[in-house]
Amino acid sequence: MPYQWNQTRDGDDEVCELRLWPHRSLPRRGFALFIVITCGMLTLPLYPLIGTVTLWGLLPFLLLAVWGVWAALERSYKDAQMNEELTIDREAVHLVRTNARGPVQEWDCESYWAKVEMHPTGGPVPHYVTLKGKGRQVEIGAFLSEDERKAVYGEIADALKRIALPDPMGAG
Numbered sequence: 001m002p003y004q005w006n007q008t009r010d011g012d013d014e015v016c017e018l019r020l021w022p023h024r025s026l027p028r029r030g031f032a033l034f035i036v037i038t039c040g041m042l043t044l045p046l047y048p049l050i051g052t053v054t055l056w057g058l059l060p061f062l063l064l065a066v067w068g069v070w071a072a073l074e075r076s077y078k079d080a081q082m083n084e085e086l087t088i089d090r091e092a093v094h095l096v097r098t099n100a101r102g103p104v105q106e107w108d109c110e111s112y113w114a115k116v117e118m119h120p121t122g123g124p125v126p127h128y129v130t131l132k133g134k135g136r137q138v139e140i141g142a143f144l145s146e147d148e149r150k151a152v153y154g155e156i157a158d159a160l161k162r163i164a165l166p167d168p169m170g171a172g
Contacts, residue, residue: 002144003152005159010089016159018086020152022079022143031073039066084140086131088114088159095131095138109133111164116140116156118149129153 003020026034042062049055079100087094093114097105114133120126123139127149130137141152 002148003141005155013090014163015087015089016163018088018152018156018159019083020086020141020144021083023145024077024080026073028077031077034073035066035070038069042066082143086140086156088156088163090163093131093133093160093164095140105138107131107134107136107138109136111160114160114164116153116160118153125149127153129156131156 002023003018006017006019008015008017042065046055046058046062049058081098082100083098085096085098088111090111092108093111094108095106099105109131110133114131117130117132117137119128119130122128123130123142125142125146127146128142129140129149129152131140132138140156141149144152
């Protein structure tokens with residue numbers, strides 16, 4: 001899954017950190033291999049045309065097609081540079097969203113008042129997950145798949161209950 005939890009202890013306090021990132025189905029090495037194979041496949045129909053004027057008529061369009069695929073995949077890689085980092089400790093919940101093209105967005109709230117909500121319908125994606133507190137509601141993990149959003153919702157809710165709520169026995 002394209003997210004990772006890190007839990008640390010600072011004395012008696014537990015700190016949970018969640019890092020989320022968009023899924024990458026094509027690694028850089030696969031990207032290079034795909035472009036090479038695409039170029040190779042596009043040259044096959046050109047071999048019979050070597051030495052003819054038709055070759056020079058088709059070549060710019062084939063090069064434009066390869067450039068278009070390359071540019072679209074590069075843009076996809078740039079869009080995937082976004083990530084979200086959620087830190088939960090006894091005092092505060094802090095969310096930092098690093099956008100691929102745009103400003104870094106931050107949200108924080110006292111842990112006791114932070115609330116995670118799932119909206120099965122009505123959001124931009126099914127099972128939309130938001131954090132609410134301090135008079136604001138912010139999205140988290142909208143780029144995850146539906147099953148991943150369901151899982152991360154439960155994990156965030158558990159972490160908030162475990163860390164943010166005071167011990168009912170008064171031990172901390």
